[in-house]
Amino acid sequence: MIKLLASDIDETLVDAQKNVPQRNIDAIKKAKDMGVIVTLASGRGTYELFDIPDQAGVVDEDRFVISCNGAIIMNIFTKEIVYSQSLKYDYAKAILDYAYKNEQTCYIYTLDNKYGINLDRDSYAENQITVLADNNIDFLKDAIILKAIIKNKDMNYLQGLEIDIASLTNYDVEVAYSSDMFMEVNAKGVNKAVALKKVCDHYGIDLADTLAIGDNYNDVAMLEACGTSVAVANARLQVKDSADYVTKATNEEGAVAEAIEKFILNK
Known part of the structure; x- marks a missing residue:
């Protein structure tokens, strides 16, 4: 059973205008209503998230966002940095x-x-x-x-x-x-998979019970580490090869929602 969803942001969760499609917003809410924890995992810096977490509806107590490819884990509710690993x-x-x-x-x-x-x-x-x-x-x-x-x-x-x-x-x-x-x-050692494991450990969740969604090379480690991996339709070929499932929808069309509907809502 999937207990935690981790989604990349750019070219995955958001459209070309950097907005979260309504289809994704609705599906994330349904997943949360079922008790699924939703985490964003991005290459963006924490100060580049802008209102995307709010749009997606993931700003709740004891929830986290992975930034800079896993170099930072931030409590999305309090904005506290709970983990960082620096480049020399x-x-x-x-x-x-x-x-x-x-x-x-x-x-x-x-x-x-x-x-x-x-x-x-x-x-x-x-x-x-x-x-x-x-x-x-x-x-x-x-x-x-x-x-x-x-x-x-x-x-x-x-x-x-x-x-x-x-x-x-x-x-x-x-x-x-x-x-x-x-x-x-x-x-060395920084990637989204390592950070996702730290988030899962916080909740006592096994990686086997996670669903990860991405589109590009910096998502591959996370996709390979999680229990269920999804590449969006517009993903790079290597990313698609690393995934268990490739969506029919692109990021413009609500690919994250498609993954939620298939693997969490069982539609």
Whole structure:
């Protein structure tokens, strides 16, 4: 029996306008009414969640959201950070230096902000971002750094950079991809599956009794660890191959609701 549902946000729970489709909202409420715990598991920073948890109806006491691919677990009701695992400053600096030298868009995420260099036009439109004039981040030496991102809309090119990034960080990081344009670099051992296990342990729930839903490479570990895994119709091929079920609906059409209807509501 499924006791906990974990859903990715972008390209999974929300549509292109970053809103939660009504079909998903209705299905999540029905799952909650049956006693199922609903958790969001995202690559976003906690300050990038905006009103999505409220839209989805998951802001309740003793409920959590997984952010930055598992580097952060936050109590969604109190906004208390209950777990964090930081990326070494030297690794973040090496990635930023590499991006700066190669004129790549790069973000550094901390607990309460993100910093960016070589921003493209789309990046300037993002909320909660501090633009860096250069690659000097000495002011972050004592900060908790959660992840670094290199952005490029050519995924083949981006994946070709992985060997350089791995070498620069002594092969001591986790590299994943999301939204068809982000290389996400976290501390070794950080992924959504590890964070989901921590959330489950809090409730005394076995991973076998969880349902996870996602669309991209940074969801694969979570999908492989959970009891029932679902990829949305618009998911990457590798993600579909990792899942027990692929929805007919895309994120635009309420894919999360389809998963809930099939595996929780038994429709």
